Amino acid sequence: TLAAMLFAVPVIHGTDIALRYYRQLKETERQEEQLRALATQAELTALKAQINPHFLFNTLNTIAQLIHSDSARAEATIERLAEMFRYVLAGSERELVPLDEELAFVDGYLEIERARFGDRLRVSRDVAPQALHRLVPSLILQPLVENAVRHGRASNGSIDLALRVGLVADELVITVADHGPGMPPSFRLGEGTGHGLPNVDERLRKTYGETRGLEIANNKAQGTVVTIRIPRGGQG
Helix, strand or coil: CHHHHHHHHHHHHHHHHHHHHHHHHHHHHHHHHHHHHHHHHHHHHHHHHHHHHHHHHHHHHHHHHHHHHCHHHHHHHHHHHHHHHHHHHHHHHCCEEEHHHHHHHHHHHHHHHHHHHHHHEEEEEEECHHHCCCEEECCCCHHHHHHHHHHCECCCCCEEEEEEEEEECCEEEEEEEECCCCCCCCCCCCCCCCCHHHHHHHHHHHHHCCCCCCEEEECCCCCEEEEEEECCCCCC
């Protein structure tokens, strides 16, 4: 009937408006999600940029000392630095990389530090072979090792580091331990002047979720243990 048709027109029109509004709402939500993802990526990139100059400054310091004491080793260290910064540039463009690439980068860093400290720097490694191809955030390990080198010296000047990598219930667990003086009781992550550990902590939280930050504890007998736990799969 005419009455039914007249009643149906506004209902159909209203339904059409509601559908358009729903689609616009979903599109807005999608755009907001994209913006949030872009913002997170920008923050992660900025955090990497804060870590890299710190690493460069310390490495150039080492080379400057070697130039006068051992020019051949200084030249070899510069070549090593060039190799490492090629990785840094590539790593800055990649969000996740295989663990074995990160370990190779750490080895390069330790070779530079060994040129400075000689036999006083001792490193032990225990890496589960099945963990080598697991993906980790790029440039995530070197700041932890650098922090241990800087703050983990014993009273006699020696530096004993232990790098451990294993899988626990399919979770990748990485620890960097030293036998230095340890963290003071008042230590709070982010309250000091250093950027390395706070930046790594923030990158982990932004990548895997707020419960996935750095774990920092006292080492047995003496020193500090820093632990990273990375779940299998994507972002949290």
